[in-house]
Amino acid sequence: MPIRVVVSGAGGRMGRHVLKEIINAADLELVGGVDPAHLGEDLGILAGMSPLGISVQKDLGTTLRANKADVLVDFTTPMVAFDNIVTAIECGVRPVVGTTGMGQAELERIRELCKARDLGCLIAPNFALGAVLMMHLCKIASPYFHQVEIIELHHDRKVDAPSGTAIKTAEMILSNRPGGDDSDEQQDFVEKVKGARGGNFSGVQIHSVRLPGLVAHQEVIFGLEGQTVTIRHDSFSRDSFMPGVLLGIRRVGEIKGVMYGLEGLLFAD
Ligand code: NAD
Secondary structure, rough: OEEEEEEEOOOOHHHHHHHHHHHOOOEEEEEEEEOHHHHEHHHHHHHOOOOOEEEOOOOHHHHHOOOOOOOEOOOOOOHHHHHHHHHHHOOOOOEEEEOOOOOHHHHHHHHHHHHHOOOOOOOOOOHHHHHHHHHHHHHHHHHHHOOOEEEEEEEEOOOOOOOOHHHHHHHHHHHHOOOOOOOOOOOOOOOOOOOOOOOOEOEEEEEEEEOOOEEEEEEOOOEOOOOOEEEEEEEHHHHHHHHHHHHHHHHHHHHHOOOOOOOOOOOOO
C-alpha cells in the first residue's frame, strides 16, 4: 500500500519540488495539496509535469480527512506551520515538517499533542543530508574548541533569521560541551555598527547573510590559539533537500513523539 501524502505550501518553491518527488515515487501517492495562494491549480502542473486531476485546496483538515492521508508534508511559513501541524495531529496524520522559524513554546505544545495522540512527527530544519552531516561533525568538534562562530547564507526571500539550521547547529555544539558555554566575551569590545558581531545564541555568534543567487549555505568556524577548523555545507539547488524529505515521509511511521532533526533517522547517537 503506498503512503498517502498531502503537501501544504504546495505552490511554494519547496512545495513544488516535493510534489514532483512524490509523483515520481512508486511507493508514495500524492492525494492532496493545500495553498491559499494557488487555489484550484492542478498539482501535476505545479510540479512541472502533466496534469494530475487533483487541484489545490484551501482547508487542510478537510483535505487530510477526505483523502485518508497518512502523512502531511509542510513547507509553508513559521506563522502557519504550527496550526497545520496541530490540524494534522488532530486528524491522526503524521507531520513531516521542513518549515523553519517556529518557537520553543510551539515545539513543546506539538510534543504534548503527539504524546497525547501517540503519533510520530518529524521536524527537520534542514533536509539536506550533507547539512545534517555538517551539524553532526560540528557536534563532534565541539568539545575540542571553546570558541565558534556560525555564518549562514540564504536567498534574499527567506523570512526568518537566523536560519533554523544555524540555531540547531548551535544547540548541537552546546549540547556536546561538558561545561556548557565557555566562550570568552571580550570586555572592552566596541561595536561601531550595530549587529556587526551578529546575534548571540547562548554564547555562539551567528551571522546571517541574505543575497540573491544564494540557496542555503553554512560555514562553522572553530577557533583555537594558532589554528581554525572550518566546516561548510552548500545547497546549490532545492534538489538537495529531496532525498531527506522522501526519507522522512517513508520513515515517520517509525517515530515515537517528535523527532527534531533528520539526524535521528541517520545516525545512532
Ligand atoms: P515559499 O514562500 O516559496 O512557499 C511557501 C508557500 O506556503 C507559499 O506558496 C504560500 O502561499 C504557502 N502558504 C502560506 N500559508 C499557507 C497555509 N495556511 N497553508 C498552506 N500553504 C500556505 O517558501 P519556500 O522557499 O518553499 O520555504 C518554505 C519553508 O521551508 C520556509 O520556512 C523555509 O525556511 C523552509 N525550508 C526548509 C528547508 C529544510 O530542509 N527544512 C529547506 C528549504 C526551505
